[in-house]
Amino acid sequence: xxxxxxxxxxxxFDKAYIPILNxxxxxxxxxxxxxxxxxTTSSGDSRISGINxxxxxxxxxxxxxxxxxSTKKNEISRFNMxxxxxxxxxxxxxxxxxxxxxxxxxxxxxxxxxxxxxxxLSRNDIGSHGNNPEEAVREVRNWIRKIKAVQIDSANxxxxxxxxxxxxxxxxxxxxxxxxxxxxxxxxxxxxDFIESWLKSKM
Amino acid sequence: xxxxxxxxxxxxxxxxxxNSGNKAHVMPKRGRWVIFKEGDEKVLGTFSxxxxxxxxxxxxxxxxxAKSVVLHKSNGMVEKxxxxxS
Numbered sequence: 054x055x056x057x058x059x060x061x062x063x064x065x066f067d068k069a070y071i072p073i074l075n076x077x078x079x080x081x082x083x084x085x086x087x088x089x090x091x092x093t094t095s096s097g098d099s100r101i102s103g104i105n106x107x108x109x110x111x112x113x114x115x116x117x118x119x120x121x122x123s124t125k126k127n128e129i130s131r132f133n134m135x136x137x138x139x140x141x142x143x144x145x146x147x148x149x150x151x152x153x154x155x156x157x158x159x160x161x162x163x164x165x166x167x168x169x170x171x172x173x174l175s176r177n178d179i180g181s182h183g184n185n186p187e188e189a190v191r192e193v194r195n196w197i198r199k200i201k202a203v204q205i206d207s208a209n210x211x212x213x214x215x216x217x218x219x220x221x222x223x224x225x226x227x228x229x230x231x232x233x234x235x236x237x238x239x240x241x242x243x244x245x246d247f248i249e250s251w252l253k254s255k256m
Numbered sequence: 257x258x259x260x261x262x263x264x265x266x267x268x269x270x271x272x273x274x275n276s277g278n279k280a281h282v283m284p285k286r287g288r289w290v291i292f293k294e295g296d297e298k299v300l301g302t303f304s305x306x307x308x309x310x311x312x313x314x315x316x317x318x319x320x321x322a323k324s325v326v327l328h329k330s331n332g333m334v335e336k337x338x339x340x341x342s
Contacts, residue, residue, distance in 0.1 A: 073331075216281050217274065218274070220334055223334040224279075
């Protein structure tokens, strides 16, 4: 794993977020980045040290704050995502010379909602996806284009390819008679491996 | 076949699956529904209703220009794959 291609993804892992997460993982892998998620940290370490390790070895990071607000009665706000964003800012601010080059992208579901929740974030790279995976792909693709300043494929192309991948994945999973529970609960690191395998057929 | 060997086989099949290019997709795009064929960026039709897009996509299958239609949900995930027989 290389610092310059690693992307730390700070996001929820609930079922409702999976369509956005899957599309984001595909986008990063297609654009030659290596997504790192906190679910992949070793169980031998405390969760926080695992997250710190992922943050410290990633030049890029995506922080999705779209689920930080409680949506049900008696449910309190979810602080994990803003907390990990703070850790990442700390790493960029106080870390090594290499870590000071880190680039952070923040996503939310609404364009200016963060100003009410974390006004300190003003003037950072912030996008909104409206809980729509296609818009999440578009935001990430445009952010990569902006920071890399090289020509890359359009969001439309990436979204179509993601559609192709999901179609082929479903077809093969059905043909091999996989248990749907196993597919739905597959670790995301394994899902990323399958994306990489499929992309080999497109090279 | 063991589960481990099924995963291995899935990986191997995915490594060539993207080459087939024989499916049409009904996919959400910016609040509408588009039809495209694999390996071709050209949009074959844009519709406000998914059912209308699906009917048009099935015509592509029936004319022999695609093997099946992948019907996506509004979140991009696959709802089902249809052939003329299904």
